[in-house]
Amino acid sequence: MTIVAAGSGESYYRMYAGSGPGIELGGEADTEASVEYEDRVILDDPYYAEGFVGDGGVDSYRYWPTVEGSPSLDFVNDGDVTLKVYLDGELYKTVEPGVGGEERVDPDAPPEGEHLIRVEAVGGGQSEYTLAAGAAGTERFYYEAKANPGTTADNPDYTGYVSGAYGFVGDGGVDSYSTNGGLSSVSNEGSATLKIYQDGELWATAEPGETIEQSNE
Numbered sequence: 001m002t003i004v005a006a007g008s009g010e011s012y013y014r015m016y017a018g019s020g021p022g023i024e025l026g027g028e029a030d031t032e033a034s035v036e037y038e039d040r041v042i043l044d045d046p047y048y049a050e051g052f053v054g055d056g057g058v059d060s061y062r063y064w065p066t067v068e069g070s071p072s073l074d075f076v077n078d079g080d081v082t083l084k085v086y087l088d089g090e091l092y093k094t095v096e097p098g099v100g101g102e103e104r105v106d107p108d109a110p111p112e113g114e115h116l117i118r119v120e121a122v123g124g125g126q127s128e129y130t131l132a133a134g135a136a137g138t139e140r141f142y143y144e145a146k147a148n149p150g151t152t153a154d155n156p157d158y159t160g161y162v163s164g165a166y167g168f169v170g171d172g173g174v175d176s177y178s179t180n181g182g183l184s185s186v187s188n189e190g191s192a193t194l195k196i197y198q199d200g201e202l203w204a205t206a207e208p209g210e211t212i213e214q215s216n217e
Contacts, residue, residue, distance in 0.1 A: 001063045001092075002028065003053055004084045010054035011079030011097070012037065012105035018066040023049045026060030037107065042149050050105055054081060063087070076100030078109070107145035113178030116144065118197040119169055119186075126170030127190025127208065128155075132163065134181030141165035144176040169194070185213040 005011060017023050025031060029039040030051065039051030039059055053059050065071045075095045077083055083095040104112065119129060133139040141159040143149050147167065149157045157167030157175055169175050170192055188194050188206035196203045204212045 001026070001061045001088075002086045003051075003059045003061075004086065005053045005055060005057050006082045006084045006094075008055050009079060009081030009097075010052070011077050011081045011083055012050070012052050012107070013078065013083060013095070014048055014050040014076040014100070014103060014105050015061075016048045016074040017063060018072055022064045022066060023047055024062040025049075026062055028058050028060035030059065040149075042143070053083070054079075074100070076103045076105055078103070078105040111144055111178035112142040113140075114180045115178060115182060115199055117141070117165075117177045117179060117183065118200075119167070119175045119177075120195045120197070121169045121171060121173050121192040122195055122205075123193065124171055125190065125192030125208070126168065127188050127192040127194055128166065128168050129189065129194060129206070130164065130166045130185075130187040131177070131183065131196075132185045133179040133183050134163070135184070137184045138163045139179045139181030141177045141179045144178050147175050147177055183214070185211065187211040 023041050025039060025041060031038055037052040041047060041049045049061055051059050071087055077095045077097055077099045080097050084091060085093045121127060140163055143159060147157045155168035159165045165177050167175050183198050183203050186196050186204060186206050188208060188210050191208050194206040206212055
């Protein structure tokens with residue numbers, strides 16, 4: 001499958017392909033660390049892919065429909081260029097700018113949730129962490145630009161299907177999420193000290209092995 005930017009302009013896009021891991025990056029996908037926006041397949045349910053293409057450029061993926069012979073793909077085109085999607089060399093769908101506009105893919109777009117959360121590993125070391133938000137710790141989290149949930153990541157980050165987030169960060173790295181409730185807890189399982197920021201302000205410093213809880217009631 002190929003996604004082509006049909007003309008001048010740029011598009012950050014998202015592609016949903018139903019339940020299960022039916023998408024893999026292809027040879028034309030941008031996966032180098034040097035690119036500004038890496039194409040990636042997100043480990044969620046359903047799995048989906050997102051990327052960037054512009055000015056006649058091409059991205060490619062391998063795609064297996066949930067039902068063989070019956071492709072079903074839904075798109076978000078967060079940009080100003082029309083996308084043409086080809087399956088096995090034949091035009092499958094034309095996606096105009098603004099389709100799926102209730103979702104934002106552009107990394108410079110405002111956070112999807114009300115509160116922006118940043119997890120920063122201070123100095124050396126590596127840690128796995130768990131975040132919760134809301135009065136009962138049940139608020140959903142959303143990936144933001146610094147999270148790394150893709151299948152190409154050695155240690156992917158996850159947002160819970162219903163609530164929470166958990167991930168991996170180390171050696172001065174940063175992950176970011178958003179949520180509609182205030183943070184309520186963080187757990188640090190590893191060797192790095194973590195600084196947790198909410199809306200740009202330091203919420204807590206979690207030392208290795210520490211769990212911090214704060215009431216939102």
